[in-house]
Amino acid sequence: MSEAVNPRTGTGTGTEAAAGAAAGVTVRVPAKVNVQLAVGGARPDGFHDLANVFLAVSLYDEVTATPAAALTVTCEGPDADKVPLDRTNLAARAAELLAARHGIAPDVHLHIAKDIPVAGGMAGGSADGAGALLACDALWGLDSSREELLEICAELGSDVPFSLVGGAALGVGRGERLTELPVGGAFHWVFAVADGGLSTPAVYGEFDRLNEGMTVPGPVASPVLLDALRTGDATALAGALANDLQPAALSLRPSLAATLAAGTDAGALAALVSGSGPTTAFLVKDAESAESVAAALVASGTCRTARVATSPAAGATLLG
Ligand code: ATP
Numbered sequence: 001m002s003e004a005v006n007p008r009t010g011t012g013t014g015t016e017a018a019a020g021a022a023a024g025v026t027v028r029v030p031a032k033v034n035v036q037l038a039v040g041g042a043r044p045d046g047f048h049d050l051a052n053v054f055l056a057v058s059l060y061d062e063v064t065a066t067p068a069a070a071l072t073v074t075c076e077g078p079d080a081d082k083v084p085l086d087r088t089n090l091a092a093r094a095a096e097l098l099a100a101r102h103g104i105a106p107d108v109h110l111h112i113a114k115d116i117p118v119a120g121g122m123a124g125g126s127a128d129g130a131g132a133l134l135a136c137d138a139l140w141g142l143d144s145s146r147e148e149l150l151e152i153c154a155e156l157g158s159d160v161p162f163s164l165v166g167g168a169a170l171g172v173g174r175g176e177r178l179t180e181l182p183v184g185g186a187f188h189w190v191f192a193v194a195d196g197g198l199s200t201p202a203v204y205g206e207f208d209r210l211n212e213g214m215t216v217p218g219p220v221a222s223p224v225l226l227d228a229l230r231t232g233d234a235t236a237l238a239g240a241l242a243n244d245l246q247p248a249a250l251s252l253r254p255s256l257a258a259t260l261a262a263g264t265d266a267g268a269l270a271a272l273v274s275g276s277g278p279t280t281a282f283l284v285k286d287a288e289s290a291e292s293v294a295a296a297l298v299a300s301g302t303c304r305t306a307r308v309a310t311s312p313a314a315g316a317t318l319l320g
Helices: 014-022 090-101 124-139 146-156 160-165 200-210 223-231 234-240 246-252 256-265 287-300
Strands: 025-042 048-067 072-076 108-113 168-173 177-180 187-193 270-273 280-284 305-311
Touching (some): 025 200, 025 223, 025 234, 048 124, 048 187, 090 124, 090 146, 108 124, 146 160, 160 168, 160 177, 187 234, 187 287, 223 234, 246 270, 256 270, 280 287, 287 305
Antiparallel strands (some): 048 305, 168 177, 187 280
């Protein structure tokens, strides 16, 4: 990393930083909520078969790639101190995988402007992986096909392909084999951000523990839910929201029950744990209701903060 760069803000001093910023490529990437997360039993490889209905929401990270002497990562934002800046960062891994495929060195500075809660079950790391991939592809002039980028995304992690695609999609297998879904209108959401994260593997481990000795049915996408998305019917979607990981997340973090209750008491149409949690998601009827539910959640003292968002949101998008 250049000594002139502050690792948490990514800002540098002098002409070197200014020239780097001028040559940079920025990609905006959305967070996701799983409107249905149907989880099958553990497979021999330890993964679970899923029927995972993803919906991209309007909370975004931005990843900027600029030429550098070596691969470096910086991050800014309220949760920046929780983001690894080494090669385990999914953005760095994306740059390495893309460069390796093309036999070039991954010499790039990746700066993440992070607005997606970290370890919150909203696929923030996956978003940064997809964003870095698209940004490096543009910076290096590789012009990879959508299929090539999706292949690398699947290698990076189960949620990464969806971060590239956005909108709404059904993911099967580990969740990475995607079919895009039509969405007939805008949905309004409030997300209650909890203090601290929950480890996704730990939540799946708890799911296995809770289901020990039981036959877990094969995961299937709900036709009612897919229809609610297609017609843009928020009330029908509220009735069909389902997350099989919710009991495991609540078992590891019982205090989330109070957050869920605070949102529904305040008028949300439905509440659920987002992915592996601990972020909780509240579907509301309109923008006005989103503001009042968010205010009530903050006032309840059951979460760190509440964020308002809409869906669907576009996938990874080059901003220039
Ligand atoms: P998912 O919803 O896909 O299960 P999540 O939203 O719960 O993921 P992330 O924000 O992706 O969780 O972070 C999970 C862990 O991944 C973090 O604790 C961190 O150690 C690691 N990580 C790697 N790269 C990143 C990144 N770019 N941003 C955030 N976390 C990252």
